[in-house]
């Protein structure tokens with residue numbers, strides 16, 4: 001028997017972080033379809049993130065992206081967020097958008113460019129000091145396009161050197177989350193292409209270096225929940241960048257392409273203890289809303305994660321263990337599928353009402369008039385980001 005009230009308590013404590021870049025315009029390399037009412041400043045991105053929290057109750061932090069969210073005073077930005085009922089979460093670095101980085105950032109053959117990239121990463125730790133953020137998120141677009149273009153091992157040495165310098169700079173309560181990605185923008189080699197490479201770098205450095213699993217960064221058919229289970233067991237799962245993919249790094253709404261995969265991932269998280277706040281596993285979204293409304297898309301995404309989590313919490317663990325232990329293959333699978341096939345929407349609606357929220361976050365958001373208000377207020381321009 002599953003303890004419903006324990007599941008509800010766990011769901012009440014859920015913390016899903018939204019990314020500032022989800023609120024701005026974005027697109028593919030073919031076209032950015034500009035939407036009305038998008039934020040013009042980092043403060044307005046925070047305003048939008050606060051709406052997601054207001055209607056879901058489980059999205060109390062927003063990740064920043066530097067330099068897209070550059071401000072003069074990060075302490076003041078953190079205070080601004082707090083006044084709106086949210087906090088600043090992970091600081092995401094950007095060493096991929098300067099001309100200098102054509103042949104790489106921290107792995108570039110030119111030491112002056114490596115220095116420039118490292119300085120940016122270190123500056124981001126200064127920003128964390130000011131915002132009170134715990135996590136620095138590192139994603140490198142570094143790699144090569146042609147065999148022979150650069151020395152694969154030398155690039156690993158340069159990567160290790162930069163990561164070690166960042167690690168040394170971290171404060172006691174700070175960590176970095178190292179992202180990997182199969183390919184793109186580099187097509188022949190990528191310097192951090194998979195979890196194993198990230199893990200090996202993190203393992204050498206110590207506990208403040210953790211792997212982050214971006215669900216969109218794997219080859220089709222990869223068993224992501226296995227990676228999650230393994231990293232959790234090793235104490236190296238720093239968190240998630242959630243999104244959905246059909247083909248490559250599509251950045252679609254989490255749970256849209258494959259809700260069953262999301263459930264399988266959350267099952268491993270719950271079973272591996274990764275849902276307990278002490279383990280420090282961060283649940284972040286990394287998405288772009290190219291054709292759908294952005295705030296509403298974030299609310300839907302948060303709800304999708306909530307639904308997968310609720311189902312994972314409803315797995316009858318005792319029955320599952322008993323079936324597994326006795327070699328009852330189909331019995332174990334049935335327990336698993338029973339949880340997945342449970343309609344958890346009534347449970348979540350009830351939980352929201354208990355939390356003083358509307359049972360239907362999307363309807364409540366649409367009825368609030370916030371979107372119409374910002375369309376009117378933000379007629380001139382947009383903030384920096386993927387599409388700016």
Ligand code: PSV
Nearest residue numbers: 092139179181214241249286
């Ligand atoms: C690029 O692939 C990317 O989506 C990475 O996943 C980062 O986390 C994100 O952009 C923000 O820099």
Ligand code: MN
Nearest residue numbers: 179214241286
């Ligand atoms: Mn990511």
Ligand code: MN
Nearest residue numbers: 214216249286
């Ligand atoms: Mn990505």
